[in-house]
Each structure stands twice: as C-alpha cells, then as structure tokens.
Amino acid sequence: MTHPPLLITMGDAAGIGPEIIAKAFRDAPAEMAGCVVVGDVATLRRAAALLAAPLGLPVAQLAALADASSVPPRCIPVLQKCELTAPVPYGLVSPLAGKAAADCIVWAARAVLAGQASAMVTAPIHKEALAAAGGWVAGFPGHTELLQAEAAAFLGKPVSELPVRMMLANDELKTVLVSIHLSLRHAIAAVTFDNVLQTLRITHQAVGAGLGSSGSRPRIAVAGLNPHAGEGGLFGDEEQAIIAPAIAAARAEGLDVSGPFAPDTVFMRARSTPARPGEFDVVVAMYHDQGLIPVKYLGVEQGVNVTLGLPLVRTSPDHGTAFDIAGSGRADFSSLLAAIRMARRLAH
Incomplete structure (x- = not known):
C-alpha cells in the first residue's frame, strides 16, 4: 500500500454493518484496496456467509495493520479489536454488541490519531446498545461524541475546547448542524450566539477545504429556527436576537454567510442538480432533524456523514443499523462506498 490503510469499524454486530462491509469487498x-476492518472475525465471517458468493468470501484475521498489504482482493482483512464470545442475534439490542462497537471505534480513532491509518469509516451503531453496555460506553450517545472525547484526550485538551459538528452530504445537498443528538427541547436551548457562530466558522473552514464548495470561500446559507424564520418576530424572536447577530459577526470575519432563511425553502434553494446549480454550497441547520430530513429524503444510498472539527478524518454511511432487515442479505452498501470515497478524498 502506498498510503496508510483506511480503517472501517464494523458497527453494531446485530445490524447491517458487517453485511454492507462484506458486500463492498x-x-x-x-475501491476496497487498502481498507482494513476493525471488528470481530466471527461476525464478519457470518456476514460473508450471507452473501452466498460463488467462490466464497474469505475473511483473514490480521496480526497487525502492516499485514494488510498481503491480503488479496475480495478477501476481508480484519483486526480483532473487540470481545464477542459468540455471535449476537440479528436485529436485537445487545449490550455485548454495544460494547464491541465502542471498543472498535476507540481503537480505530487512536490508530488514525497516531498516524498508523489515514482515516476511519464507521459502520452504523445502535445508540440503545451503547446505553445498554453500561460503564464508560453509556456516557456517549453516538459516534460523534465518542470521537470528540478521544481526539480531545489525544490533544490534551478538555472536550469543551474541541468543538465538532456533524455534516450530512450527498452530490446535491450538504447540511451542517448546530446541535446533534439532543432532545428537541434541549436543541432549541442550544441555539445560542456562540454555538451558531462557532458552527459557521467550522463549516467555512471544512467546506472551503475541499468538501465540494464553489471555492475557498463557500457560500453558507443559514436556516431559521422558527416557521418562516420567525416572520419578523411573530413566530419567535430567535432569528432576530441570536441567529442574525451571529451571521453578522461571521460576515465581519469575511465569511460568505446569508440568512436566516425560512427552513421550509432554504434546502430547495441550496440543492444542486444537473439542471440547476444550487444557490449555496451548504446549509447550516439549527437542529438534527431540520438538517437531516432534506438530505435523507434525496436518498440514503449516496449520503455521507462527516464529522467536522476533528484532527482526523471520519465519515460514515447516512443510515442506521436497519435491524428490520439485518441478517436477510438485502442491505445496500452504496452509502458505505460513498463514505469510503469521501474519506479517501479528505485524507489525501
């Protein structure tokens, strides 16, 4: 391999993560050349067996990352970095699966931070399984928070000094969120001047650095929080009191930021298609569902989740564990492949 390997964490063993990894190989x-799976060998072998490949799909257990270069195509190289005494049942929340998924994420993040790997792509995890695992794992609601903590520890900083944001992107639309995994009530409370301005700064730096913007000064649209962006204060004053001042501050720093715009139309304006280029390169949304529903509605097959603000490259598919089809062999690996392509682009 001419570059350090790209790591793929297997995700929740009870979900479709192992299956989509096997299908990609x-x-x-x-496209999978140079990729190494961080996970459980038995779980990946079970996933490979689902595919009924005519010549079989071998799974090779590696002793070290350096061994990946000797693995032939259509063979899944796996580093055993978690403990599963037996395969967990498909489609059920499992504390064992939650703990195993977290262990793989931590190992992969540390390897990338140490320069042993170029980037990490994370297969889907189940948040209930993380919570059920208990202990240190239960303290993290998802990938983003866990990776933030690992990166902060690596840098010797408190987590509060390493702000991160979630971006969901496909070929037509990109959105970045002010808050991530919070209840709606708490997400509204997180719409503060500092959080909005910080999000705009992170978005400007990340999207301008090669995430498909029209230039080094990406065009950022900001969605309002309330219907019609507050309608001049009739439906809420967060736009006037918080969001607009943050936009003004960002513009004073030289950022190309517009808004706040009505949330029900700004995503359509930003969407770029062959027939009509978008008016903006990215939309900053105020909370999780406001920003993610428009991107996912366009199709989860090509959506990619990118964590912005980390000192490492991390991408993931934009779908979940799909417990309802896990073990059926019907999972689509397109979004995983899109995440791998994005990780390579950002890492090199």
Whole structure:
C-alpha cells in the first residue's frame, strides 16, 4: 500500500454493518484496496456467509495493520479489536454488541490519531446498545461524541475546547448542524450566539477545504429556527436576537454567510442538480432533524456523514443499523462506498 490503510469499524454486530462491509469487498474490490476492518472475525465471517458468493468470501484475521498489504482482493482483512464470545442475534439490542462497537471505534480513532491509518469509516451503531453496555460506553450517545472525547484526550485538551459538528452530504445537498443528538427541547436551548457562530466558522473552514464548495470561500446559507424564520418576530424572536447577530459577526470575519432563511425553502434553494446549480454550497441547520430530513429524503444510498472539527478524518454511511432487515442479505452498501470515497478524498 502506498498510503496508510483506511480503517472501517464494523458497527453494531446485530445490524447491517458487517453485511454492507462484506458486500463492498465482494462487489467493489478495487475501491476496497487498502481498507482494513476493525471488528470481530466471527461476525464478519457470518456476514460473508450471507452473501452466498460463488467462490466464497474469505475473511483473514490480521496480526497487525502492516499485514494488510498481503491480503488479496475480495478477501476481508480484519483486526480483532473487540470481545464477542459468540455471535449476537440479528436485529436485537445487545449490550455485548454495544460494547464491541465502542471498543472498535476507540481503537480505530487512536490508530488514525497516531498516524498508523489515514482515516476511519464507521459502520452504523445502535445508540440503545451503547446505553445498554453500561460503564464508560453509556456516557456517549453516538459516534460523534465518542470521537470528540478521544481526539480531545489525544490533544490534551478538555472536550469543551474541541468543538465538532456533524455534516450530512450527498452530490446535491450538504447540511451542517448546530446541535446533534439532543432532545428537541434541549436543541432549541442550544441555539445560542456562540454555538451558531462557532458552527459557521467550522463549516467555512471544512467546506472551503475541499468538501465540494464553489471555492475557498463557500457560500453558507443559514436556516431559521422558527416557521418562516420567525416572520419578523411573530413566530419567535430567535432569528432576530441570536441567529442574525451571529451571521453578522461571521460576515465581519469575511465569511460568505446569508440568512436566516425560512427552513421550509432554504434546502430547495441550496440543492444542486444537473439542471440547476444550487444557490449555496451548504446549509447550516439549527437542529438534527431540520438538517437531516432534506438530505435523507434525496436518498440514503449516496449520503455521507462527516464529522467536522476533528484532527482526523471520519465519515460514515447516512443510515442506521436497519435491524428490520439485518441478517436477510438485502442491505445496500452504496452509502458505505460513498463514505469510503469521501474519506479517501479528505485524507489525501
């Protein structure tokens, strides 16, 4: 390999993560060259067996990352970095699966931070399984918070000094969130001047650095919090009291920021298609569902989740564990492949 390997964490063993990884190695061997799975060998072998590949799909247990270069195409190289005494049942929340998924994420993050790997792509995890695992794992509601803590520890900083944001992107639309995994009540409370301005700064730096913007000064649109962006204060004053002042401060720093715009139309304005280029390169949304529903509605097959603000590259598919189809062999690996492509682009 001419570059350090790209790590793929297996995700929740009870979900579709192992299956989509196996399908990617089977059906896109050229794109999977240089990728190493961090997970459980038995779980990946079970996933490979689902595919009924004519010649089989071997799974090789690596002793070290350096061994990945000797693995042939259509063979899944796996580093055993978690403990699962037996395969967990498909489609059920499992504390064992939650703990195993977290262990893989931590190991992969540390390897990337140490320069042993170029980037990490994370297969889906189940938040209930993380909570059920208890102990230190239960303290993290998702990938983003866990990776933030690992990166902060690596840098010797408190977590509060390493702000991160979640971006969901496909070829047509990109959105960045002011808050991530919070209840709606707490997400509204998180719409503060400092949080909005910080999000605009992180978005400007990340999107301008090569995430498909029209230039080094990306065009950022900001969604309002309330219907019609507050309608001049009739439906709420957060736009006037918080969001607009943050936009003004960002513009004073030289950022190309516009808004706040009505949330029900700004995503349509930003969407870029072959027939009509978007008016903006990215939309900053005030909370999780406001920003993610528009992107996911366009199709989860090509959506990619990117964590902004970390000192490492991390991407993931934009779908979940899909417990309802886990073990059926019907999972689509397109979003995983899109996440791998994005990780390579950002890492090199």
